[in-house]
Amino acid sequence: MVELSVTLLSLILLLALTFLRRKSPPPTLRPIPALIRLYRAIGLSVEDGSRLHVSLGRGGLLSGRGGASLAGLAMLRYLTERTSASDKPPVATAGDPALAVLTQDTLKAGYEAANAEDLYQPTTGRLSGPTPFSFVAGAMPVVRDENVSANVLMGDFGPEIALVTExxxxxxxxxxxxxxxxxxxxxxxxxxxxxxxxxxxFAAGAYLGAGPSHAASLTVQDILRWALILFLLGGAALKMLGVI
Amino acid sequence: MKYVSAFFAIAFGLLVLAGYFVPALEPLQALLISWAGILLAVASLIGVFNLITVHGEKIRSREKNSGYSSLLLVSLVLTFLLGLALGPSHPVMQGVVESVILPVEASLMAILSVTLLYAAIRLLRRRVDVMSVIFLLTVLAVLVWSLALPPYGELALFGNTLRPWLTQVLALGGARGILIGVALGALTTGLRVLLAFDRPYGGK
Incomplete structure (x- = not known):
């Protein structure tokens, strides 16, 4: 019952806030240095003819890790739209076969949204390996050999991702x-x-101006977080008073 | 077409979600998830073709280090043919896994430990701030307090008091906070996809 209430509340809040934010100016957000630098990296990649590498990890969509993969796909869509006119298109790697298929679809949709369908290359969305280590082994050469100007790793990874950062x-x-x-x-x-x-x-989309629904989802998260904090503090207070 | 795909994604997404809350919908939810499992198996096959296409393209255009791509494709074809001829449980196929794949992954694991050590050292050069210093001091403290000193064994104050307090109170509290944030983020991201605000299945 609690799960259903939280889900329904989130759904209603998300719909309402997205509708309200459609015509309002973008909200003021606390600065996240990483996302400010990503914004610069997008411009740099278009200007100097290099490419972005977006890695979405190995979170299967049927598992509990799918949320991070969906956030990565939203980021990939945004980056593709912004850099599709570049000489070198962005390249995306995934460690899960279904995610790799969605990666290709997202890249294609990004090119279509930017009216650059002709520039889409199916080989830019890749399954780099189906196991954790084969995934990083397949992603490392992309970083090294394909004129990449920035690496965006967003999704479900394990500690082995350090090999890609190295x-x-x-x-x-x-x-x-x-x-x-x-x-x-x-x-x-x-x-x-x-x-x-x-x-x-999960906040990256709101920071990069990916649409009112992204900004609304940040507000929904904040509302739910405060509700949880109050719930936890209330529970602790009641426990101390011996009520529960 | 984009409306059709969005309609099916939303309808089936809502049905699967409803299956968690309405017991009568559980069989339908299980059926839809089993269909998704079959599609995932097909996606694996597509993934292998994708791998072949990407590396075939690298070889064709003589890209840098395309020799590795050739090695990958030859190994893939040989393993596939062996698997078809002998079956996955044959000793030869087991040998391929135990003598090639496992040692390679173990080697990568060994490289990973060195890489992590190097990254920790490099952190202070790259980002000198309070959080980085706290991060490194915490890592060092937990590592050192876990060691047993030869003449004394594990020091009582560190082993019984400070280390459990650090790992079970401070670190666990922080980890739970991060996990709550991640769960809320995953919830709203999933709902955005369910409402077709984000469409990873294509469409403008």
């Missing part, structure tokens, strides 16, 4: 990384130039 470091390529996996977050904090911590992974 390959980027050796090629002098900046890396922005965010994941839903706690050990991998610790690894990215140490290994990536621009780590995204916790839910910042």
């Amino acid at each position: 390959a980027a470091e050796r090629s002098d390529v900046p890396t922005l990384g965010g994941t839903d996996d706690l050990p991998a977050q610790a690894v990215l904090y140490a290994a990536a130039q621009e780590p995204l911590i916790g839910e910042e992974l």
Whole structure:
């Protein structure tokens, strides 16, 4: 019952806030340095004819890790639309076959949205490997050999992602990384130039102006977070008073 | 076409979601998820073709390090043919897994440990701030306090008091906070897809 209530409340809030935000100016958000630098990297990639590498990890869509993969796909869509006119199109790698298929579809949709369908190349969306280590082994050469100007790692990764950040470091390529996996977050904090911590992974769209629904979902998260904080504090207070 | 795909995605997404809350819809939910499982198996096959296309293109255009692509394709074809002829449980196929794939992954794991150590050292050069110092001090403290000093064994104050407090109170509290944030983010992201605000299945 609680799960249904939270889901319905989120659904109603998301719909209402998206509708309200359609014509309002973009909200003021606290600065996240990683996303400000990503914004610059997009411009740089278009100007100097290099490409972005977007890696979406290995979170299967039928697993509980699918949320991070969906956030990565939304980011890929945004980046494709912005850089489709570049000499070198963005290249995306995934470690799950279904995610790789969606990667290709998202890239194609991004080109169509930018009216550049002719420039779409199916080989830019890749399954780099179906197991954790084969996935990073397949992603490392992309960073090293394909004239990449920035690495965007957004999705479900394990600690093995450090091998990709190391390959980027050796090629002098900046890396922005965010994941839903706690050990991998610790690894990215140490290994990536621009780590995204916790839910910042899901906030990227709002920061890059991907649409009113992204800004609305940030507000919904804040409302739910405050409700949870009040619930936890209330529970602790009642416990201390001996009510429960 | 884009409306048709959005309609099916929303309709089936809502049905699967409703299956978690309405017991009468559970059989339908299970059926839809089993269909998705079959589609995932087909996606694996498409993924292998994608791998062949990408590496075939690298060889054809003589890209840098395309020798590795040739090696990958030859290995893939040989393993596939062997698997078809002998079956996946044949000793030869088991040998391929145990003598090639497992050692390679173990080697990558070993490289990973060195890479992580190097990344931790490099962190102070790249980002000198309070959080980085706290991060490294915490890592060092937990590592050192986990060691048993030869003449004394594990130090009581560190082993019984400080380390559990650090890992079970501070770190666990922080981890739960991060996980709550991630869960809320995943919830709203899923709902955005369900409402077709984000469409990873294509369409403008």
